[in-house]
């Protein structure tokens with residue numbers, strides 16, 4: 001018997017975001033920003049959102065949150081960072097980070 005579903009299939013974007021598939025912030029930021037500096041939960045790196053000459057960007061490896069002390073860019077997780085850096089839609093960023101699960105099953 002058919003189970004009730006809250007998910008409606010969409011022509012545009014079949015599938016859904018699965019947060020548990022997000023890359024770890026440590027791995028992601030190391031790949032995007034190179035070596036991260038600092039001790040403790042916040043690491044610093046050169047900010048990709050402005051012409052940075054000294055590391056102004058802080059990233060929190062625990063959550064993926066980031067904040068630039070110079071230009072004010074900030075967000076709550078690696079997905080927000082990726083969207084902002086590459087100008088991608090939510091879904092495109094999810095796909096780029098491997099956390100989009102195709103759900104177009106008949």
Ligand SMILES: [Zn+2]
Pocket residue numbers: 047048049050052056057068069070071072073
């Ligand atoms: Zn900045």
